[in-house]
Amino acid sequence: MMKSTIEPECTGQFSPLFIDYIRKREELKPFYHHYPSLENFKAIIEGRSFGAEKRKVLAESIHRQYEGFELSEPSIKNLEGLGEEKTFTVTTGHQLNLFTGPLYFIYKIVSTINLAEKLQATYPDYRFVPVYWMASEDHDFEEINHFSYEGKKYSWNTDQKGAVGDFELNDSMEAFIKEIGFAPSFFKDAYRLQKTLAGAVRYYVNYLFGEKGLLIVDGHDARLKGLFSEVIKDDLLTNKGNELVNRQTERLEKLGYKSQIFPREINFFYLDKGIRSRIVKTKDGYEILDTGRHFSEEEILSLVDTNPELFSPNVVLRPLYQEYILPNIAYLGGPAEVAYWLQLKLVFDHYQTDYPLVMPRNFAMIKGVRAVRKARALGLSNEQLFVSFEAWKKTYVKEHAASDLSLEKEKKALSAIFEQMGEEAERVDPTLQHAAEAAKTRALKILNHFGKKLRQGEERNLATDLQRMQALKEILFPGGTPQERKNNFLEFYLKDERFIEKLYTHFDPLDFNYIILEDNG
Template sequence: MIKATLEPECTGQFSAFFLDYLHQKPSLKPFYNLFPSLENFKKAVQERSFSQEKREVLATALTGQYQKAGLECAAVEKLRDSKTFTVTTGHQLNLMTGPLYFIYKIVSTINLADRLNKEYPDFHFIPVYWMATEDHDFAEINNFNFDGEKYRWESQQTGAVGDFVLDGELKAMLKKWRFLPDFLREAYESSDNLATAVRKYVHHLFGEKGLVIVDGHDSELKKMFAPIMEADILEGKASELVQESTEQLEELGYKTQVYSREINFFYLDKGLRERIVKVGDAYEVLNTELKFTETELRQLIQKNPEKFSPNVIMRPVYQEVILPNLAYLGGPAEVVYWLQLKKSFDLYKVDFPLIMPRNFAMVIDANTSRKIERLGIPLKDIFMSFPVWKKAYVKQHSSHDLTLNDKKEALESLMDEMGMSVKGIHPTLETTSESTKTRMLKIMDHFCKKVVKAEEKNFSEDLGRMQAIKNTLFPKGVPQERYVNLLQFYLQDEQFIEKLFQHFDPLDFNYILLRY
């Protein structure tokens, strides 16, 4: 792989909010604590408060999670040490790893931990992958794209996707999908549920790099979060603060990413994840007959905290309560919505981590690379929309003046002269002349479009290559990393992920282009 970085050319896919944060716009500083620079991690270590009691609970719970999956992770024991801290990313339980950017998230996080371990040898930094096992949007994760086809697992199961049983339908599809590498096939065939399968394949890919996998759907871990659960459900103060931040950001001209609710928790049970709402003096679980008084709800939170699942507003707070965490790495939308949440962290006296983007990358395969070289185009051009790119390319390479500007100017001058010469005959002729000129110029514009189209036909071979480049690097109109699956490259080169480690720098926020 040969690395090349781009700065402004690729930013069209990112929001102004995200870009302003990366440029440390002063108006956004109230919405975060420390900007993710190497020197700020030292300050983050000094400020991070995490008790030994929490460390023991965390390490014990994670050991149990790994043992239940038949796995071992030596890095878990290091969490008991007061000088150990984590850097974290999170993602859904996508089928067969889902889009490439899931892999990019973890590689970025592992590289960040490695960088910090070298920079601050008196401490130890562990990369963490937080599995979104409690998410219930199965349609978002039940498919993957490989080699131009979409593969899908249909299931009638409901509730938290981590609990989904790997049924006969999936097992039958595994047999049909002969292209799957052994580690993926074995992860699913040897697991009872989706959470275990994902833990197994992620551990296979990244376990030796020291990655720790956390499943927040854990009774012992949620006990540490129970006081905040109770406060948010019964008092709803976080909702007010998130709404306040949201309004302030909207006043600054930024688009809202997530919206807070009065109660930011779901009720969680086998096959069920439904919102909790307050109706009068009672607390009801939507689409069920479940109803609780305030006293009953307090008792249930203390006895069975695992029955309460945080939504997008409270999950980050939960994460920071149970981990000695310093940084969260996410995509553009994640970075933005974390900045809406700082006031809720302050409310519950929870340390707010450094919020940083994962690495963004595009892999240019050999065939596509040859097309680019044959066209002689700069790499930045591939980020243009195709209509704009096409026009710019034809205009640059045509030997003709496709705008016909000199002809338009000559026509306009001629029509002006005609108007001047006839206005003495009758006053209305000057107005008629102007309207005639306008019509003639419109006819010229229409003719110019035909000229451009005709010249585009002369460049049809080059434009075909350009379209092929776009289709490969932006399939279905989205960046490659958000569509293509790991298998697209892994099956050709099992060292693909290892090569990513060589080129990703989590503290370099440029877009990475990799010629493969």
């Protein structure tokens, strides 16, 4: 593969807040700790405090989560290293997509692994462990119950409710797997050998990335939640998270940026078998929406002590929970994630939790052999790939037309004729000047109409090129969606099992430009 890059601004895919963050806009400095650069990690590392007891609980919990799984030697060493005070994590998180879901799931993890390796080379006195945080408690099943392969959507349907990580892989999953005949055996094993969706995702992620030492963390864990119990209680009692995020959001909005997340009075769900429902305050205590369950203040606080796993943070406090239980120094996410982390700095300060370097994952487009050929035939630059088809077509037809589609020369000549006629007619009868102007307007409309017909004729003559561009757009932006947010990585992996290895070579987590990878066959 050949690599080139373009500036993110040229793609038109990112919010102003994201662009201004990676471009180090001065006004945004109060919303984060340090800007993500290799030299700034030194201060983060030296300032990161994480107690021995937390390390012990973390290591034991992850070890227990891996029971029944085969760990690679690098993963074993990283897991053992979590107990050491000079070990730190770099983390990304994502939902439990079927068969990895869209490409950018792979990009997230590759970026995270590369960052850990780059930090290891730069700061050899420390250990850096790449971590994938499974969003096992998420309950939006419709977001993850499908994936797209070669233009076809494959979906798994089940009537299970609650945290998706707990979904059982029953007969409906077996029927679904049989439909995916092209899937490699490790995927089929993941969904057949494991009992839950979380187990299946752990299996295939461990298969794909275990040799790189990646550790997979499931926050749906009683002991890990126990470390977070005081924050759970504080949010139930004081609603401080709601106040602080709203304050930070207001500051961002005054700078002209849109909010990415919206806090609630209580930022925890009640999580039980088949249930993930909001907790709301009532005049008598607390209610679990849509369940009929009620608790007094004393009862719910006692429940936090005895069963902290029943409390699931929402998007506002999930990042705090993650940083609370990990010795983490960096979080890598997509543009929306990076933007909403900027709304959380005051929450971290309030709970005296270290705020990590917040970094964008790598963004990439794969131009396969067909796409490369079509782009070259049209003489397209990488920047032009991101221009809308209609805008590109207008420019392309104008540049390649056999005639002047603007008809500017003809319009000027026609206007001059009618203006001369008007001047001569005015000497005969002053009222004829208006008639001449009206006649000029009608004539120009006729000329404009002819110009449209002329353009349509030129488009017919250039039909092959226009069709080539439409086909190219569908390859790189299927259904109008960026390739990395639509296509599954199997489209590339099944053609080349070294696909992920090649991504390691070309991705640089500290280069925030958009990557174009060309396969020239």
